[in-house]
Amino acid sequence: xxxxxxxxxxxxxxxxxxxxxxxxxxxxxxxxxxxxxxxxxxxxxxxxxxxxxxxxxxxxxxxxxxxxxxxxxxxxxxxxxxxxxxxxxxxxxxxxxxxxxxxxxxxxxxxxxxxxxxxxxxxxxxxxxxxxxxxxxxxxxxxxxxxxxxxxxxxxxxxxxxxxxxxxxxxxxxxxxxxxxxxxxxx
Numbered sequence: 001x002x003x004x005x006x007x008x009x010x011x012x013x014x015x016x017x018x019x020x021x022x023x024x025x026x027x028x029x030x031x032x033x034x035x036x037x038x039x040x041x042x043x044x045x046x047x048x049x050x051x052x053x054x055x056x057x058x059x060x061x062x063x064x065x066x067x068x069x070x071x072x073x074x075x076x077x078x079x080x081x082x083x084x085x086x087x088x089x090x091x092x093x094x095x096x097x098x099x100x101x102x103x104x105x106x107x108x109x110x111x112x113x114x115x116x117x118x119x120x121x122x123x124x125x126x127x128x129x130x131x132x133x134x135x136x137x138x139x140x141x142x143x144x145x146x147x148x149x150x151x152x153x154x155x156x157x158x159x160x161x162x163x164x165x166x167x168x169x170x171x172x173x174x175x176x177x178x179x180x181x182x183x184x185x186x187x
Contacts, residue, residue, distance in 0.1 A: 006033035010101035014134060018141035024101050025094035025142045034100030041106035042068035048113040048120075072103060075157060079135065080143075082153045088143030098142045102134040132158065 006029070012020035024030045046064035050056060073096075080088070080095045088095075105127055112120035132154050139150035 001027055001029040001033070003033050003036060006030055006037070006101065007104065010037060010104040013098070013101055013138070014105050014130075016134065016137050018137050021098040021138045021141045025090060025098040027097065030097040030101065031093060034097050037103050038069055038072045038100050041103040041109070042072070044107050044110040048110050051113045072100075076100065078157065079139070079153060082156050083139055083143040083145060083150075086145060086149045086153055088139070088145055088153075090143045095138070095142050098138045099135065102131065102138060105131055105134065 006024070009020050009024050009030075013024065024034075042065045045068055046061050049064050050061040053060060076096050076099050077092070079099070080090075080092050083090070083095070108123065108127060111123045114120050135154040136147070136150045139145050139153055140147055143150070145153065
């Protein structure tokens with residue numbers, strides 16, 4: 001399968017076509033194309049972040065690109081492991097093929113570089129929310145999970161991150177004062 005055929009299937013996946021997820025997962029040619037989709041998503045997302053920095057730093061751009069690729073692969077690995085814990089039936093490579101094509105949606109992230117009255121932020125939020133919905137479709141069809149299990153697995157990482165942020169905020173604002181590094185009345 002060519003890269004453009006793979007993109008067409010990925011676009012069907014973005015439209016929440018579960019059959020496209022199964023087709024991508026079972027096609028061995030989709031592995032390399034999945035890595036290419038993640039790479040291009042990283043290129044565009046890193047450019048959207050780096051273009052706002054003055055002066056532009058190519059080293060920061062490459063660092064953001066590296067983080068994007070590593071964390072995308074790591075997130076796929078973690079979600080696959082969680083899906084397996086909930087009874088998922090796919091292989092890691094099959095799930096990787098389908099979920100990596102969902103990163104086509106992240107190609108739109110270049111729009112977040114636009115500084116027009118919250119347009120970039122709204123697009124970023126829309127991409128994030130739609131990515132979670134796509135993950136539910138992929139988990140349901142590729143791992144053959146029930147809808148509720150797929151929702152739980154897809155929301156696991158965002159919820160864990162939210163809890164960690166709340167714990168950090170409580171620790172900072174509840175125990176420490178923003179004015180002082182350590183409380184002065186500690187016995």
